[in-house]
Amino acid sequence: MKIITVEALSEIINRHGFENFMRDLIEVLKQDFIRWDSFTKMPRPAIHVDGGVLELMPICDNKQYYSFKYVNCHPKNPLIGLSTVVATGQLSRIDTGYPLLFSEMTILTALRTAATSALATDFMARKDSRTLVIIGTGSQSEFQVLALQLIRDIKEVRFFDIDTHAMDKFEKNLSNHQFKLVRCKNAEEAFEGADIITVCTANKAQVVVIKNDWIASGVHINALGGDTVGKTELELSILSRSRITVEYFDQSFIEGEIQRLTRKDAKKFVHAELHELVREVKKGRENKNEITIFDSVGIALEDYSALRLTYELAEEYDIGKELNLTPVTQDPKDLISCVLY
Ligand SMILES: NC(=O)c1ccc[n+]([C@@H]2O[C@H](COP(=O)([O-])OP(=O)(O)OC[C@H]3O[C@@H](n4cnc5c(N)ncnc54)[C@H](O)[C@@H]3O)[C@@H](O)[C@H]2O)c1
Numbered sequence: 001m002k003i004i005t006v007e008a009l010s011e012i013i014n015r016h017g018f019e020n021f022m023r024d025l026i027e028v029l030k031q032d033f034i035r036w037d038s039f040t041k042m043p044r045p046a047i048h049v050d051g052g053v054l055e056l057m058p059i060c061d062n063k064q065y066y067s068f069k070y071v072n073c074h075p076k077n078p079l080i081g082l083s084t085v086v087a088t089g090q091l092s093r094i095d096t097g098y099p100l101l102f103s104e105m106t107i108l109t110a111l112r113t114a115a116t117s118a119l120a121t122d123f124m125a126r127k128d129s130r131t132l133v134i135i136g137t138g139s140q141s142e143f144q145v146l147a148l149q150l151i152r153d154i155k156e157v158r159f160f161d162i163d164t165h166a167m168d169k170f171e172k173n174l175s176n177h178q179f180k181l182v183r184c185k186n187a188e189e190a191f192e193g194a195d196i197i198t199v200c201t202a203n204k205a206q207v208v209v210i211k212n213d214w215i216a217s218g219v220h221i222n223a224l225g226g227d228t229v230g231k232t233e234l235e236l237s238i239l240s241r242s243r244i245t246v247e248y249f250d251q252s253f254i255e256g257e258i259q260r261l262t263r264k265d266a267k268k269f270v271h272a273e274l275h276e277l278v279r280e281v282k283k284g285r286e287n288k289n290e291i292t293i294f295d296s297v298g299i300a301l302e303d304y305s306a307l308r309l310t311y312e313l314a315e316e317y318d319i320g321k322e323l324n325l326t327p328v329t330q331d332p333k334d335l336i337s338c339v340l341y
Pocket residue numbers: 073075078084085109110113135136137138139140141160161162163166200201202203209223224225226227296297298299
């Protein structure tokens with residue numbers, strides 16, 4: 001079984017090139033969303049604890065691979081020097097059930113979340129979008145910018161976080177790019193001239209990070225932080241003004257911005273699941289005046305795609321350590337000899 005540590009993943013990304021990895025991930029996601037109906041999937045089981053949530057995300061393609069990710073979200077972790085979100089994951093072959101790969105997935109989560117935002121934004125944002133707004137400049141934020149600038153000609157990135165240190169970090173990490181960085185005093189100021197908005201703040205509560213009054217027509221919003229029960233970021237009245245796409249209705253209705261709606265209203269306001277845009281069954285946007293929302297919660301399919309690509313590249317570049325996390329025996333029925341000799 002191949003083990004991909006943070007260092008091994010970093011080596012894969014640097015050998016392949018960050019931009020190539022992101023472009024390939026967007027493409028792999030596209031291929032996998034097209035195969036949506038062939039996967040066995042379920043809304044993720046979540047266990048809520050004081051200050052956080054622990055989640056397990058399984059999926060099977062019924063042909064080759066099964067994968068799962070373990071992930072948490074503890075928004076107060078940075079106060080004690082820890083990340084809000086960390087994750088690990090596994091890819092297994094389905095013919096024998098044997099694991100193939102066990103990987104770090106904290107960075108892979110940021111990569112796949114950004115690649116999924118880019119995929120959705122490509123179908124939903126106006127083609128002439130030039131100004132990107134980021135609210136919440138924590139761990140996910142730079143990945144979002146680097147993915148979104150691959151699908152639109154972004155000239156200006158306006159950003160705000162309640163933590164000035166997080167804004168300093170964001171500014172420093174993105175200083176060597178073509179787009180202009182504009183540091184803002186609050187979210188409302190950041191929204192001036194916005195075409196695409198990514199909201200990725202972390203609070204284990206229903207908060208109003210974005211007010212309805214601030215949203216102009218024609219804007220596309222990637223709402224990432226409303227991703228578990230009792231955790232949302234948008235003022236509720238924005239939803240009824242917008243064309244909403246979710247990843248997977250059954251999970252999003254429990255965890256997304258739409259969790260606050262009745263099932264009847266959620267069915268009315270949710271225009272599509274992302275696979276329907278990718279398969280071109282439905283349109284992400286009809287005209288330049290619509291407000292579109294990608295109400296993202298993160299689903300197992302996206303982790304499957306990230307693990308599939310990581311496995312292929314790890315094999316191609318011969319990166320990652322083979323370790324016996326499953327027993328190697330001469331006689332498969334003689335398990336005890338692995339420990340008693
Ligand atoms: N949808 C998905 O697939 C997906 C995937 C990963 C993470 N997430 C979610 O994205 C969010 C961000 O994750 P992260 O890893 O970047 O967390 P993080 O803790 O590293 O960053 C969150 C940032 O939000 C800022 N913030 C909090 N409240 C704010 C407010 N009112 N206005 C402006 N800034 C505010 C914090 O200061 C912090 O810098 C989390 O809620 C997480 O659950 C979603």
